[in-house]
Amino acid sequence: MGKYKGEGSLAVRPKTTEEVSRILKHCNERNLAVVPQGGNTGLVGGSVPVFDEIIVSMARLNEVKSIDPLSGVLVCQAGCILQHLDDRVAKEGLMMPLDLGAKGSCHIGGNISTNAGGIRYLRYGSLHGSVLGLEVVLANGEVLDVLQSLRKDTTGYDLKQLFIGAEGTLGLVTAAAIHCPPRPKAKNATFLACATFSKVLETFRKAKADLGEILSAFEFLDKESLDLAVGTYEDVKSPLPGSPERFYVLLETSGSNEDHDNEKLHAFLEAALESGAISDGAVAQDGTQLKAFWRIREGVPEALNTHKAMYKYDLSIPQSTMYGLVEDMRARVGDRAYTVGYGHLGDGNLHLNVVADAYSEELTSLIEPFVYERTAELGGSVSAEHGLGQMKADCIGYTKGDSAVSLMRLVKKTLDPKGILNPYKVLPLPGEVTPPQDS
Ligand code: 2HG
Ligand code: ZN
Secondary structure, rough: OOOOOOHHHHOEOOOOOHHHHHHHHHHHHHHOOOOEEEOOOOOOOOOOOOOOOEEEEEOOOOOOOEEEEOOOOEEEEOOOOOHHHHHHHHHHEEOOOHHHHHHHHOOOOOOOOOOOOOOOHHHHOHHHHHHHEEEEOOOOOEEEEOOOOOOOOOOOOOOOHHHOOOOOOOOOEEEEEEEEOOOOOOEEEEEEOOOOOOHHHHHHHHHHHHHHEEEEEEEEEEEHHHHHHHHHOOOOOOOOOOOOEEEEEEEEEEEEEHHHHHHHHHHHHHHHHOOOOOOOOEEOOHHHHHHHHHHHHHHHHHOOOOOEHHHEEEOOOOOOHHHHHHHHHHHHHHOOOOOEEEEEHHHHHEEEEEOOOOHHHHHHHHHOHHHHHHHHOOEEEEEEOOOOOOOOOOHHOOOHHOOOOHHHHHHHHHOOOOOOOOOOOOOOOOOOOOOOOOO
């Protein structure tokens, strides 16, 4: 994003787990802080040094160790690029269980460390389920080997879970075993228009009921998001040009039988049109059109990033109250900024973004802490899938209570007593007041 700049003067590029281990042992002994860095596509400054921390780039740990076509288990190193992994497992008829806009450069180790969600979460769930095993280098250089490939295992505490979403603050993930589902043989995408947000919700309920197991994505965009993407990029075109509606949905199905999927999808669309849940829709006629529909969705965050000032919020909010927050924010900032709401509606994940030509104290104070307070009131999370990083380390208290934060501090102290691993991220500095949970 270009928003966070550190002052690191040293980057190391280990090639093996053994080298990562020696680096951490050395840094721990000499009290030198490190920042693990993957593809550098994070949105909360998690992989950027705050001061002069040493950057440990994982880019050269990029080997695929094994793929078992029967169990669907991939074992690879942390620096593998998500898109490369997906291309590789495709040869075995498999797919990666996650997909996101940054797939061309993000690393699987970074995905695991932020517990990245993305567009297929609705279908394939969290990395807490798909990651079967991990190899992690601990702060003192010790290598924790829990790189099993088992689907089921209840021997003791599930240690790997601690490192999924820990943003490199508890250890450096060097390798992972990941369960990959079969690659679908048939894929369909539709772009739908809805008059109101409650009609979007009605469409979602209906899609879950009628499409069942073939529903693989349900993304929503408000008109402001669509207009921005279409207005910024020539190759982004709405399949429903001139539509007057306020809301749009990109719905994808994937399954193993094209005729069966088509039949289900068309029955769903007919019923949704008839009930008035959707007012218009377009079905992708081929793979090129399917890609063009996804280009609209991917164009939204890209177009937002062309603005000089970007206030980016990645919130989990109960679906029924989700859009109210966008409307309230738009009313607060008025014409000082451009407010958009879009995201992974199927997972209750709203991307609320406010962009402007310049940062200003006035604008910031209209947005924060309002956005966090309202999210807490609604019982939501201030970080659904991007992590806390440095942007939101002191906001954890809006979503987690004191007892949880204290236990997290204890875990951190136990695994990284000298605090050398990605400091100033995830947890607020000791003594710093975090907002009380029920404020
Ligand atoms: C997405 O869903 C990403 O496109 C980025 O999570 C969201 O930049 C954003 O607001
Ligand atoms: Zn997202």
